[in-house]
Amino acid sequence: MSQAVEKVKALTDHTYGTWNRQSGWKTPMLVTDAEGIYFYNADGKPFIDFSSQLMCSNLGHKNKAIIEAIVKQAEKLPYAAPGFVTEASIAAVEALKTVVPEPLSQFFFSTSGTEANDGALIMTRQSKAPAYKIISRYHSYHGATSGGLSFTGDPRRWPAEQARYTVQGVRFAPDNYCYRCPFKMSYPECDIQCARYLDYLFKEEGNVAAFIVEPVVGTNGRIVPPPEYFPIVRQICDENDVLLIADEVMSGWFRTGTAFAMQNWNVAPDIMTTAKGASNAYTPVAITMTTEKIKSHFEDEFFCHGHTYAYHALALSAIPAAVAEYDKLYKSGLPQKVSQHLEKKLYELGDKHFCVGDVRGIGHFWAFEIVKNRETKEPFDVKPDKLSGKALMTGKIAGDAMQQGLYMAPWYDTLVIAPPLIITEDQVDEAIDIIDKSLKLGDEQAVETDVPASRSSVYKK
Ligand SMILES: Cc1ncc(COP(=O)(O)O)c(C=O)c1O
Structure with a gap:
């Protein structure tokens, strides 16, 4: 057992994990540092924080x-x-x-x-x-x-x-x-x-x-x-x-x-x-x-x-x-500019992947709704699956992204895209490349159709 894993076990053996079966609270990651849009594990490996932790570190880390x-x-x-x-x-x-x-x-x-x-x-x-x-x-x-x-x-x-x-x-x-x-x-x-x-x-x-x-x-x-x-x-x-x-x-x-x-x-x-x-x-x-x-x-x-x-x-x-x-930050104009870039990139990425049913959001607050079939909107997972302990498709995609150095919180049907407001266009592109690879996991089990991803937050009369 590595030193980091030993330390984590010493903690999890004596604490309750939140919103979890305790059998699922065994080896969470040890986070040791964070700066800007990144946080680091015990080996010093960086992770892009694409959900601002629990959608809360809006100004990034070490402000x-x-x-x-x-x-x-x-x-x-x-x-x-x-x-x-x-x-x-x-x-x-x-x-x-x-x-x-x-x-x-x-x-x-x-x-x-x-x-x-x-x-x-x-x-x-x-x-x-x-x-x-x-x-x-x-x-x-x-x-x-x-x-x-x-x-x-x-x-x-x-x-x-x-x-x-x-x-x-x-x-x-x-x-x-x-x-x-x-x-x-x-x-x-x-x-x-x-x-x-x-x-x-x-x-x-x-x-x-x-x-x-x-x-x-x-x-x-x-x-x-x-x-x-x-x-x-x-x-x-x-x-x-x-x-x-x-x-x-x-x-x-x-x-x-x-x-x-x-x-x-x-x-x-x-x-x-x-x-x-x-x-x-x-x-x-x-x-x-x-x-x-x-x-x-x-x-x-x-x-x-x-x-x-x-x-x-x-x-x-x-x-x-x-x-x-x-x-x-808002006087600098950065978030206003980057949110437009983020929106464009997310729509492009959604269209490319059959498992993305809907791309929706506003500002720095977006979702990919993950489905088996874009045409019928058949989901991979539904609400009760969240409580059942089943391995969810969103979890698999987010887990793969984590392996590649990007943290994105999964819910039972959506991925949470909510980066810190200090993120730059280049950093968005770096994140999009990782998610692009991870979404292939969903595509492998989704139905190929000609129907594009829906954009349900675009309200046109
Ligand atoms: C909309 C909303 N309300 C309330 C809460 C609860 O906040 P807290 O976890 O700080 O108690 C949350 C937490 O995520 C939330 O998203």
Whole structure:
């Protein structure tokens, strides 16, 4: 056994692997270093980080300015109880005010995306009582706590439900998943039924307090809505007195080209949650943001929420530095230019490989949906396969890419293409060459057809 493998075994023998059978948590890679768009294993081998780890290291690795800000805070005041104000919390709010869209102006700080969503749940249920139901969508992930998992649509909710771990009062709405439309319709003839159906759902359900959405669906498919979707949703929420919650834990922080994905459609949510890119993932920090109107509800009502690590000074210290770094990067014009190059390269690559059914995305946030047959859209794997322990085709492709020095997170049906926003055109080309080779594994078991890969996020009338 090599030294690195011995070290890994010493760890895995004594820890739980996340979202895994423990028999599948035996020999994960030991990561020892990272810089720019690369991370390194114990032998010093570099890997292109084409998923920004968990779609969170948006500014890449070893960003000096953010690290320096964290070190400074660690030396001065890493922690104070959340009942105090710190210079770190003042600076974080000031920085957020420069980037967060109106009318969101009120903040609650926690340490993970799921906690940000739990905060949103509590704010919603207290401020909208007696209404209490939360409407979510099937293609969604909102976190691992009992709140976040309850309104998660993906299969990770199923075992949690069986373990009676979820909260009650959640219903699911149809997805805006044009590649496999739940109404079997096509854009634009569909007249955006997935949005219009919400009016029926809200009225028939009754007691609906909020609709929670990932504006561009993250793990569950990088699904980009038609341009009409959010304006219609906003109107239906207003007409039914239902709050609109945008979960921007993954889609936020310039992943889609704008600071927050909702800005692509100029629609303002009532509550927005975010984490990940807020600190470039260097500190565990999350934010629940609301309008003044929602906060005013708690002027005299007890806000029954908080954590020891709420408003954690060390965690918050990364935010102002990250905001400044995003600003500098966008002023350089690099991400805007590279996202166009990435899009072009992904469409070309998709057309070349029979196993790519759909290429969709926006900004630096893309998916290849992997299928057996482009014509019939027959998939290799479906949701229950994710839990069954079956070797998935996406996993095989991603595993091959890893052997070649590229990390790309697989989901049960898609590959996650979400490189750091600092990536250059040459580095994109280097990555595309590797994926080109790995997709051949899927092609070998896919049906050859004349049908090109679909481009479901291109909405043409
Ligand atoms: C959209 C979305 N919401 C919530 C979460 C949960 O965030 P965390 O893992 O930080 O709790 C995630 C995590 O990937 C996410 O993608």
